[in-house]
Amino acid sequence: MSETEKTQAPKMATGDRAILPEGARTIPVYIMGKRYEVPETLTIMKAMEYSGFKFVRGAGCRGGICGACPTVYRKAGDYKIYFGLACQTVVEPDMFLAQIPFYPANRTAYDLEEIGGEADAVHALYPEVFRCVACNNCTKACPMDVDVLAYISAVKQGDMAKAAEISFDCIQCGMCASRCMGEMPQFHIGQLVRRIYGRYIQPQAEHLKKRVEEINSGKYDKMLEDLTSMSKEKLTKLYTEREREPDLAPSGEWMPEDTQYL
Amino acid sequence: MSVIIPKKSADEFFEKIKELSGQDIKLCMQCGTCSASCPMSEHMKCTPRKAIHLAQLGMDEMLHEQNTCWVCASCHTCSVRCPRGIDLARVMEAVRQLTLRKNENFIEPSKMTAEEIKNCPQIALVAGFRKLTS
Amino acid sequence: MxxxxxxxxxxxxxxxxxxxxxxxxxxxxxxxxxxxxxxxxxxxxxxxxxxxxxxxxxxxxxxxxxxxxxxxxxxxxxxxxxxxxxxxxxxxxxxxxxxxxxxxxxxxxxxxxxxxxxxxxLTFLRDEIGWDKVKEKVKKPLTDLKVAPYYGCTLQRPEEVGIEPLGSFELMSGFLEAIGAIPVDFPGAAMCCGSYQVLGNAEAVQDAAGKIISTAQTAGAEALAASCPLCEYNLGKEQDVQIFYFTQLLAAALGLDAEVSRFELNTGNAGELLKRKNFL
Incomplete structure (x- = not known):
């Protein structure tokens, strides 16, 4: 079979499974400059392990959400830099690979209760945000397709809600910071903004406040005491015979017969 | 002031300034209109006219010891008044860039107080960091 | 439109x-x-x-x-x-x-x-709306308010992007007349407030701003109209002449609610002056 001919094997990630689909062929990739032959169905992470590398850092959930395995790669003959998560990106022939397990970035200390909910609290902690030149390299580097420039712009404009919303999918991998001309830690700034948003801006649930007050006032103490001192049999019976909202009950209409704890 | 003979060839320095600013400082006839027009010159150790003279003589080291380019507010008053058509604001930018491009800052954003930052309109921070940090 | x-x-x-x-x-x-x-x-x-x-x-x-x-x-x-x-x-x-x-x-x-x-x-107001239309819509002309039109450095320099030729301040003066105020000719109209040097050389900025305000005061201005937040910030520290954004004066003349001008964000008591003159 020629090098360029496609195999019949499904072109999908086999993830962490070492068992390869039948007919999977191998392709050449370059890991830190050295050539390796790896099965074409593997993710970058698995391909590196297949090639003999062992991850002691820079690998976490292996499910595309923890942000520990950002990877930077190039393709032969292409000037562009590509970014991805090593645990999610499937290898391609002639990829040039390197892992970025950690990227140093300024991370300030703050007490969320003390800094308040104003945008200038973020400006004071991270004045370097004003060094943004809108080159957009951050957005291009984001493996989660977050519009990083847009949320940094929102921070500069003082719009915390907008910045929190746009940066929501950030997984703190730090690739934005690795490419930043203004040398700022976008991902830490975004995280601070989301914390401020949650603490000061997001509408608070009124019923939750009321319930917390009730709990603090001791309304449920007696019930809790009864439950903790109950025999296992009695507790099981109580649980299996509990009143349940019918699965198809219209939302907001069903009420239990016993309303004393509502 | 003792006589200092520039180490490097003056031409090399002119060329660098010309490349960065697009301006030919040799055109300057030392009339001093720039210094008289400058709203910041009182706070300069060396006025714009003198700074250009140092540059004309290729005395780049001495020029870098001055604060002229770091006090300049890029207001272009000198640029529009120069009878020789030199855009001095661009020359000042070139001199700043010679330092900034070595990864040296004139002000340190991380050393500013929270109060100072919170008081400033955002454009002050954006503009100040662009002009005074690397 | x-x-x-x-x-x-x-x-x-x-x-x-x-x-x-x-x-x-x-x-x-x-x-x-x-x-x-x-x-x-x-x-x-x-x-x-x-x-x-x-x-x-x-x-x-x-x-x-x-x-x-x-x-x-x-x-x-x-x-x-x-x-x-x-x-x-x-x-x-x-x-x-x-x-x-x-x-x-x-x-x-x-x-x-x-x-x-x-x-x-300002250019848009003159060319696309027109001073006549502005005058027509003015409900509370700022009669007799002496305002210095302040351009600073960025509205006129460099010449190729200036909103009007160097040394001419007709645009903002025309605007001020349209809203009923008296434009005050003063030598500081295109002087620089020190701009971003507020970060690098605050003292130099204070001197530059002080000069602008004192020339405006000498020329008899009660207020100064600006269009730049950095000018407002640098000049506002000098208390002798009240700094407004030209749009705040426009809003007052159009009879809009004072709340849209959010005078509390100005340095000094901007709203007070307009109230005292019965413009608000």
Whole structure:
């Protein structure tokens, strides 16, 4: 079979499974400059392990959400830099690979209760945000397709809600910071903004406040005491015979017969 | 002031300034209109006219010891008044860039107080960091 | 009339008084103000180094937003934004080599060649609305209020982007007359307040600002009209003459609620002066 001919094997990630689909062929990739032959169905992470590398850092959930395995790669003959998560990106022939397990970035200390909910609290902690030149390299580097420039712009404009919303999918991998001309830690700034948003801006649930007050006032103490001192049999019976909202009950209409704890 | 003979060839320095600013400082006839027009010159150790003279003589080291380019507010008053058509604001930018491009800052954003930052309109921070940090 | 509008960062936060009074006034004058979407900071100062293009990317990206959102004109209010956008626009229109490099660098954006016209609000008011129409809509003329029209550095320099020729202050004077005020000719109209040097040399800025205010005072001005939040910040520290954004004066003359001008964000007691004169 020629090098360029496609195999019949499904072109999908086999993830962490070492068992390869039948007919999977191998392709050449370059890991830190050295050539390796790896099965074409593997993710970058698995391909590196297949090639003999062992991850002691820079690998976490292996499910595309923890942000520990950002990877930077190039393709032969292409000037562009590509970014991805090593645990999610499937290898391609002639990829040039390197892992970025950690990227140093300024991370300030703050007490969320003390800094308040104003945008200038973020400006004071991270004045370097004003060094943004809108080159957009951050957005291009984001493996989660977050519009990083847009949320940094929102921070500069003082719009915390907008910045929190746009940066929501950030997984703190730090690739934005690795490419930043203004040398700022976008991902830490975004995280601070989301914390401020949650603490000061997001509408608070009124019923939750009321319930917390009730709990603090001791309304449920007696019930809790009864439950903790109950025999296992009695507790099981109580649980299996509990009143349940019918699965198809219209939302907001069903009420239990016993309303004393509502 | 003792006589200092520039180490490097003056031409090399002119060329660098010309490349960065697009301006030919040799055109300057030392009339001093720039210094008289400058709203910041009182706070300069060396006025714009003198700074250009140092540059004309290729005395780049001495020029870098001055604060002229770091006090300049890029207001272009000198640029529009120069009878020789030199855009001095661009020359000042070139001199700043010679330092900034070595990864040296004139002000340190991380050393500013929270109060100072919170008081400033955002454009002050954006503009100040662009002009005074690397 | 619909207009595309570029606010700039400061108008969204520290100078909300400038934005709110401007937008409310434009609406009162019959304009539908459309803020462009996904705009970024323009960079506030235009990069002056010949070989430095990366610092010119930000304003060009904003102009691309206007173009891709179907605009052929964009109105800005902040003097620094105006200056930066207008100069970047000129470069993209006239310098083929730099235009190509910038377009190639921004490979994720559509190409741009200076198709959008950048207008300062004052120019827009004069040319697209007209002083006669403004006069017609004025409900509370600011009769006898002596106002110094202040341009600072970025509205007139460099000449190729100036809103009017050097040394002429007819544009803002015409505006002030249209709202019933008396423009006060003063030598500090185009003097620089010290700008961003408030970070590097606060003392020099204080001196520069002090001179502007004292010349305005000597010329008999009670108030000074500005269009730049950094000028307002630097000059506002001098208490002798009250600094307003020209849009706040417009809003007052149009009889709009004082709340749109958010005088509490001005340095000094801006609202007080207008109240004392029965303009609010």
């Amino acid at each position: 619909k207009i595309k509008y570029y606010p700039g960062c400061t108008l969204k936060y520290k100078a909300k008084n400038l934005e709110d009074s401007a937008v409310a006034s434009l609406e009162a004058l019959g304009c539908e103000v459309e803020e462009i979407e996904r705009w970024n900071c323009c960079g506030a100062v235009y990069s002056l180094a010949e070989d430095d293009l990366i610092h010119k990317v930000a304003p060009v990206r904003d102009l691309i937003r206007v173009k891709e959102q179907g605009g052929d004109k964009v109105v800005t209010i902040c003097s620094m934004c105006y200056n930066t956008l207008a100069r970047a626009n000129l470069m993209m229109k006239e310098d083929e080599e730099k235009r190509d490099t910038i377009n190639r660098f921004m490979d994720e954006e559509i190409d741009y060649a200076g198709e959008v016209e950048v207008l300062h609000l």
